[in-house]
Amino acid sequence: MSKVTEIVENLATPIVEELGLELVDIEYxxxxxxxxxxxxxxxxxxxxxxxxxxxxxxxxxxxxELDPIPHNYFLEVSSPGAERPLKxxxxxxxxxxxxxxxxxxxxxxxxxxxxxxLLDFDGETVKLEIKIKTxxxxxxxxxxKVANARLAVTFG
Numbered sequence: 001m002s003k004v005t006e007i008v009e010n011l012a013t014p015i016v017e018e019l020g021l022e023l024v025d026i027e028y029x030x031x032x033x034x035x036x037x038x039x040x041x042x043x044x045x046x047x048x049x050x051x052x053x054x055x056x057x058x059x060x061x062x063x064x065e066l067d068p069i070p071h072n073y074f075l076e077v078s079s080p081g082a083e084r085p086l087k088x089x090x091x092x093x094x095x096x097x098x099x100x101x102x103x104x105x106x107x108x109x110x111x112x113x114x115x116x117x118l119l120d121f122d123g124e125t126v127k128l129e130i131k132i133k134t135x136x137x138x139x140x141x142x143x144x145k146v147a148n149a150r151l152a153v154t155f156g
Contacts, residue, residue, distance in 0.1 A: 004028045007068040008037065008059075015058045016041055021051065024080045025087055028073075035073035037063075040080040052077040086149040092121035101152040102126060104145045114139055115152050 005026045016023045020043060027038040041047055041055055056077040063069070086092050086100065101115045108114075116130035119138065126141040126149070 002028055004037070004069055007066070008039070008063070011062045011066065012039060012055075012059050015062065016055060019051065019054065021047060021055070024091075025085050035069075035071060036076060037069070037073050038076045038078070040078060040085075042080055042084065047079045052079070082151065082153045084151045086151070089121070089123055092118065092126065092149070095151060096120060099152045099154050100128070100149055102128065102141060102149040103147045104141060105147045106145060108141055108145065109139065114141070 005028050008026055008028070009023065012026070013023050016039075021041045022043060024040040024042050025038075026040070027036070029036055029038070039055065039059065041052065043051075056075060059077070060075055063075070083101075084091075086095060095118050098118055099115065100118045101113070103113045104111075106112070114128055114130055116128040116139070118126065119129050120127040121143075124143050126143055126146060128139045128141065130137055130139055
């Protein structure tokens with residue numbers, strides 16, 4: 001995590017939690033010549049544009065006070081969407097029984113990406129049920145080998 005995202009997480013978390021929301025993720029990225037600070041927020045039944053606006057306003061005020069970013073940037077606050085990233089252990093536990101996509105740092109059984117039903121998460125191992133043609137197979141992925149993971153939307 002970069003210094004900027006760490007500072008922003010520390011100042012945004014109390015604001016977001018006070019509103020009954022969850023701070024899912026923070027990105028601080030350069031796209032072309034512009035810098036973007038993106039906050040992804042969520043709650044049980046999703047967030048609306050009004051909630052994003054309130055968080056944006058309050059976080060912006062705090063950022064203006066502290067001024068941790070030395071150059072111009074665009075602040076964006078939105079929902080993580082249907083394919084919400086899984087970042088914290090709580091995210092994994094809350095996603096048991098759901099379809100997820102997991103990418104690993106190194107191959108496991110010769111593969112680096114998996115999509116399937118999250119069967120279990122014990123803090124150390126992500127257990128997925130994946131389909132290979134008509135067969136189902138259980139894959140256990142060490143949590144420290146997970147590069148990134150997210151919910152995966154399935155159609156049909």
